[in-house]
Amino acid sequence: MQRMPEEDVGQIPRDLRSAWIVAIGTELALGQAQDTNSAWLAQRLAALGVRADRHVVVADELAAIRAVLSQAAAAGDLVLVTGGLGPTDDDVTRAALAKAAGVGLEEDAASVERLQAFFARRGREMPERNRVQALIPRTGLALPNQCGTAPGIHMLLEGTPCYVLPGVPFEMRAMYEAEVEPVVRAAAAGAVLRSRRLHTFGAGESDVGLKIRDLMARGRNPEVGTTAEIGVVSVRINARGRDAAEADGLLDEAEAEIRRRLGPLVYGRDSETLGGVVGERLVELGWTLSTAESCTGGLISQLLTDVPGSSRYFLGGLVTYSNALKTGLVGVDQALLMAHGAVSEPVAVAMADGAARVTGSDVAVSVTGVAGPGGGSVEKPVGLVFIGLHTCGACAPHAFRFGEDHPREVIRMRAARMALHLVRTSLPDPPAARPGR
Numbered sequence: 001m002q003r004m005p006e007e008d009v010g011q012i013p014r015d016l017r018s019a020w021i022v023a024i025g026t027e028l029a030l031g032q033a034q035d036t037n038s039a040w041l042a043q044r045l046a047a048l049g050v051r052a053d054r055h056v057v058v059a060d061e062l063a064a065i066r067a068v069l070s071q072a073a074a075a076g077d078l079v080l081v082t083g084g085l086g087p088t089d090d091d092v093t094r095a096a097l098a099k100a101a102g103v104g105l106e107e108d109a110a111s112v113e114r115l116q117a118f119f120a121r122r123g124r125e126m127p128e129r130n131r132v133q134a135l136i137p138r139t140g141l142a143l144p145n146q147c148g149t150a151p152g153i154h155m156l157l158e159g160t161p162c163y164v165l166p167g168v169p170f171e172m173r174a175m176y177e178a179e180v181e182p183v184v185r186a187a188a189a190g191a192v193l194r195s196r197r198l199h200t201f202g203a204g205e206s207d208v209g210l211k212i213r214d215l216m217a218r219g220r221n222p223e224v225g226t227t228a229e230i231g232v233v234s235v236r237i238n239a240r241g242r243d244a245a246e247a248d249g250l251l252d253e254a255e256a257e258i259r260r261r262l263g264p265l266v267y268g269r270d271s272e273t274l275g276g277v278v279g280e281r282l283v284e285l286g287w288t289l290s291t292a293e294s295c296t297g298g299l300i301s302q303l304l305t306d307v308p309g310s311s312r313y314f315l316g317g318l319v320t321y322s323n324a325l326k327t328g329l330v331g332v333d334q335a336l337l338m339a340h341g342a343v344s345e346p347v348a349v350a351m352a353d354g355a356a357r358v359t360g361s362d363v364a365v366s367v368t369g370v371a372g373p374g375g376g377s378v379e380k381p382v383g384l385v386f387i388g389l390h391t392c393g394a395c396a397p398h399a400f401r402f403g404e405d406h407p408r409e410v411i412r413m414r415a416a417r418m419a420l421h422l423v424r425t426s427l428p429d430p431p432a433a434r435p436g437r
């Protein structure tokens with residue numbers, strides 16, 4: 001078979017900047033399996049300064065794959081494809097690639113040998129149906145698969161380098177690292193993309209966006225954008241530099257400016273969490289914390305104990321879901337429950353006071369509310385949440401309406417995060433005296 005010399009097909013434009021990622025699989029298109037390959041590839045490309053402009057998921061259908069491949073080759077500097085290289089009839093990526101290039105498929109002798117060796121190592125004969133996996137478009141090159149059967153394919157499609165990798169995630173990763181990354185690294189040399197995220201709580205996405213609007217203008221370097229997830233608004237900063245130091249310098253400048261504008265709304269960076277940040281502050285102060293939770297059912301305790309070493313400051317949480325336990329465990333007066341109902345400011349205050357008293361903690365936070373979807377009323381609708389915050393011997397109630405139309409899990413997570421936010425913003429700057437109880 002006539003093959004192009006490797007150096008011809010291996011070339012990627014030296015100003016490589018943008019890539020398309022195409023994930024092939026009917027199970028992905030139907031939402032029955034998650035496309036994790038594309039996210040992984042996009043992150044690896046980004047680390048080399050190459051931006052994945054487009055992710056496309058397409059079912060195992062020849063015409064559809066062919067069309068997407070042609071579109072991707074026309075638009076991107078590089079096309080990475082995963083999936084559909086298996087031995088069964090529904091694996092049509094090879095054929096679609098050949099059609100898109102306008103060439104036929106030919107058996108690659110080296111790939112047949114590797115397939116036979118793969119089965120021989122397992123003490124088996126190669127099933128005849130696997131032979132189809134050694135079919136490679138005539139102008140392409142087979143890429144060896146170190147961990148599975150399907151060879152990958154590398155070829156130029158309308159002049160654009162295109163790498164087709166197996167769908168199985170660990171096979172895909174191994175082949176990318178061995179066959180694709182070194183070429184991309186060489187072509188992308190001189191450009192590095194570094195990212196950072198700053199997390200805020202306490203303001204909506206539009207409010208945060210307004211404060212940093214000019215920094216979010218299109219086409220700037222660094223590129224700044226926001227994402228929101230149940231009360232947490234994160235500011236994502238992507239900086240492109242000639243090397244890591246230059247990109248990091250741009251990130252540092254942008255971070256300082258964003259922190260200056262957003263002030264105490266910013267609670268952390270990258271992997272830092274509200275629970276972790278609260279914990280650090282408590283450690284600095286030498287203070288302890290406890291919780292009494294009703295509608296959040298232990299969620300605050302979970303967010304706190306997700307953090308290794310949380311036993312240094314978190315004494316424990318009481319899940320007082322029933323009125324009986326509100327009375328029995330944290331001493332909420334029955335008369336208070338009768339007069340105001342379990343979802344009320346006085347009960348939230350009594351729960352927090354009770355948790356501090358029972359556990360001996362310096363700070364205690366409580367939550368009582370209507371998480372829904374049922375159980376709401378005109379006076380106490382779904383989403384109504386009271387948080388009690390006991391600190392420095394005093395207790396303050398906070399009332400929230402998290403939205404009647406919100407699902408239960410969103411209301412509960414918002415309430416738990418709000419409780420941690422209130423604890424964080426109520427703590428004095430260290431060093432400070434230990435509060436009286």
Ligand code: ATP
Nearest residue numbers: 023033035036037083084085086148150166167168
């Ligand atoms: P092989 O022949 O080695 O199985 P393949 O290229 O034929 O590779 P597929 O048949 O498309 O791979 O998929 C194999 C497995 O990998 C399936 O379980 C599939 O759900 C999973 N998979 C495929 N594509 C992705 C993806 N983009 N993200 C995560 N998992 C994927």
